[in-house]
Amino acid sequence: MTLTRFLTWLQHSVLLLAVLALPVKAQWYRLPFQTMGTQAYVELWSEDNNLGKDLLIAVQNEFERINQKMSPYLASSELSLLNREAANGLVTISPEFYQLLQQAEQLAKLSDGAFDISFASVGFSYDYRQKIKPSAAELQQQQPLVNYRHIQLHPANQVSFSRPGVKIDLGGIAKGYAVEQAIGLLASAGIKHALVTAGGDTRLLGDKRGRPWLVAIKHPRKNDDIVAQLPLTDSAISTSGDYERFFIEDGVRYHHILDPKSGQSPSGLMSVTVLGSDTTRTDALSTTLFVLGLERGMALIEKIDGYDAVFIDINHQLYFSSGLNQ
Known part of the structure; x- marks a missing residue:
């Protein structure tokens, strides 16, 4: 091989190696998974193939870490x-x-x-x-x-x-906390556009590359229907409803949201959706407002700066807090 041909071959080889070393074209990375007794999902935009895949697993691992700490079903938690x-x-x-x-x-x-x-x-x-x-x-x-x-x-x-027999459960706040922690993990890794959701709790990081994310509010009585679709950016949104875990007996719906004062399921609302900046808080507030009912729930959410709510009562009527009526 002549020196000229060798140099040409070497240049082509170096160029090929450089191309092969480049990360895969920027794209969306997505992963559905089961965690904390519910379906979860993460979607993120990354310009690095390895980073994108690693972060999907990191989010899943973060949920499991929190589950190991806060689950009422694991004796070791x-x-x-x-x-x-x-x-x-x-x-x-x-x-x-x-x-x-x-x-x-x-x-x-x-x-x-x-x-x-x-x-x-x-x-x-x-x-x-x-x-x-x-x-x-x-x-x-x-x-x-x-x-x-x-x-x-x-x-x-x-x-x-203070009393024997007292037990606690973080079902009204832990999933929202896990979602918020997962988004923080992605933000710390430099991700600018992402969605993490688990159960009824969703947190959005940035926008969807030039347009808002569209987050649907599920119809409380029709599995495949929605009552509203909200365009959101860099927001948290949580929904609590009487349709998630329930049974009906003698015409009464017994569901997993309990009024602490009665120990029974409230019956005035079908769902409450809360929007704000932090999923830990929206998770807890959606449960709280559901327990309080429309009148007292609306009065409370109006006092909390930066948070709004959508109520659906048992007559399928929608009510919006003042921040959503502007």
């Missing part, structure tokens, strides 16, 4: 540890879990107990798949255990319960 031991004395938990309990306490105070993670003291007596509900006598016995004031937060990330 910190939540299960509290439910077993906190009535016997101080239990030390992680700062992350402690801070989420602080947020739950703040929302309980803000809503006068309409949001109350100790609802589980009654909630564990329901089994929606088996159509089991507590008897009137069981409700009477368990109801005094439902009071957020029984959950006592002490310095140094320590927690105790």
Whole structure:
């Protein structure tokens, strides 16, 4: 081979290697997965093939990390540890879990107990798949255990319960928290456009490359229908409804959203959707407003800056908070 031909071959080889080293063309990366007892989904735009794929897995792993910490069904979780031991004395938990309990306490105070993670003291007596509900006598016995004031937060990330039998469940806030953490992970990695959703909680990072994301509000009684579609950018949105886990007996709908004051399912609304900037908060607020009902729920959301709500009552009528009527 002559020197000229060798140099030409070398140039072509270097060019080929450079092309092969380039990341795959920028694109959307998507992954549906099961987590925390529900269907989840992540969609993100990345200009690097390896980064895009790695971040999909990182989001899935983040959900599982939080599930391992906050699941009421895993004996090894910190939540299960509290439910077993906190009535016997101080239990030390992680700062992350402690801070989420602080947020739950703040929302309980803000809503006068309409949001109350100790609802589980009654909630564990329901089994929606088996159509089991507590008897009137069981409700009477368990109801005094439902009071957020029984959950006592002490310095140094320590927690105790003031009464035996108290149990907690973060079903009204944990998925929203996980969604928010996942979006934070993507933002820290430099992602500018993404969507993460789990159950009824969705968080949007940026826009959808030049246009808003379109987020639908599901029809509470028609599985394949929607009642509204909202164009959103860099927002959080959560929906709580009476159609997620329920059974009907003697014409009464028993669903998983419980009024902490009665231990029973509220019946005035079919769904509540809350929009704002943080999915942890929209998750908890959608549950809270559902419990409060239309009148008191609307009064509360109007006091919270930067958050709005859409209510659907049992007559299929939609009501919007003032920020959505502008």
